[in-house]
Amino acid sequence: GDSVTQMEGPVTLSEEAFLTINCTYTATGYPSLFWYVQYPGEGLQLLLKATKADDKGSNKGFEATYRKETTSFHLEKGSVQVSDSAVYFCALRGGYQKVTFGIGTKLQVIP
């Protein structure tokens, strides 16, 4: 079945550092890929998505590129802020809209 593997946290970075959170997936066909974010005390919300190979999703300075050859969708940001502290979930949507999530990576940015 479908699966998503993402790096376990927590990840602790200083403000303005470069962020990479790795995500790889296993799926049949051509899934859509997502990053969701959960800020402290808030619900899950979509951060960015990509629906086909080589697509780049971007939002709030975050980017992720759909790499079919490496089955990856790594999340990157060039300069993190304290306000980016949250839990980040990689996810894929396979057939019939069923969505599979990774375990989540907690990011803590310190000033």
Place this chain on the structure above:
Amino acid sequence: GAGVSQSPSNKVTEKGKDVELRCDPISGHTALYWYRQSLGQGLEFLIYFQGNSAPDKSGLPSDRFSAERTGGSVSTLTIQRTQQEDSAVYLCASSSPGGGPPDTQYFGPGTRLTVL
């Protein structure tokens, strides 16, 4: 417009009791999902409803868990004879292939269940 709502926001119950959790999806959304988020466990898929199709129950952890969706709208997740390991935040999400960015799930705030 209104987002996904869930009730109650918090539920404390005693081991062995039954609980019902409610989800009101965004109006018009045809797909509805239930997930469980346990401390340190990430997001665990429980069940998925799509329109009038038979639900995908492949994520339900035991036969104590069941869910229904009435009239293609409101959904209720029922946990019978609750156990302490059922303590978690139960999240509901809805989506619609015909509205908004395709494939996007909209999540409710969750119900925090504590089984004593």
